[in-house]
Amino acid sequence: MDKWEQRKRPFRLERRFEFEDYESTRDFLDRLGELSERTKRFPDISFGRNYVNLTLRPLSEDDEALLEEGDFQFASQIDELV
Amino acid sequence: MDKWEQRKRPFRLERRFEFEDYESTRDFLDRLGELSERTKRFPDISFGRNYVNLTLRPLSEDDEALLEEGDFQFASQIDELV
Numbered sequence: 072m073d074k075w076e077q078r079k080r081p082f083r084l085e086r087r088f089e090f091e092d093y094e095s096t097r098d099f100l101d102r103l104g105e106l107s108e109r110t111k112r113f114p115d116i117s118f119g120r121n122y123v124n125l126t127l128r129p130l131s132e133d134d135e136a137l138l139e140e141g142d143f144q145f146a147s148q149i150d151e152l153v
Numbered sequence: 154m155d156k157w158e159q160r161k162r163p164f165r166l167e168r169r170f171e172f173e174d175y176e177s178t179r180d181f182l183d184r185l186g187e188l189s190e191r192t193k194r195f196p197d198i199s200f201g202r203n204y205v206n207l208t209l210r211p212l213s214e215d216d217e218a219l220l221e222e223g224d225f226q227f228a229s230q231i232d233e234l235v
Contacts, residue, residue: 115201
């Protein structure tokens with residue numbers, strides 16, 4: 072959890088993951104996809120051959136919405152996928 | 154090919170794909186992943202539940218590099234995945 076950066080306007084959590092090769096990147100994305108389907112949470116994801124950038128926003132679509140406990144829990148679940 | 158936007162600084166091709174649901178988004182990403190492994194080309198990809206944004210850059214890492222025939226061919230190959 073300490074590697075996630077908390078940002079404002081709108082409130083969000085961001086983290087960059089780096090991988091050795093494309094296969095590892097895809098493995099992580101596959102696990103993340105399964106987690107998304109299970110939790111019904113779909114973060115914004117950017118990736119290339121060796122990296123994945125994630126942005127987690129509060130469930131509420133309101134631009135002023137604050138991060139809640141569930142958002143930090145979801146971040147921790149993602150950390151466990153690595 | 155006509156749905157790709159050609160941009161400068163650096164030269165690149167960009168296109169947004171939209172999907173009905175997360176399953177369709179993941180299907181497309183899976184096919185794109187296979188294409189990347191086959192062609193050894195790894196575009197920058199951003200996606201969420203219902204969309205995928207792609208950025209194709211010239212193979213050369215030089216910031217001044219121009220788009221070449223192979224880049225447009227790769228874009229067409231991606232269009233065929235939808």
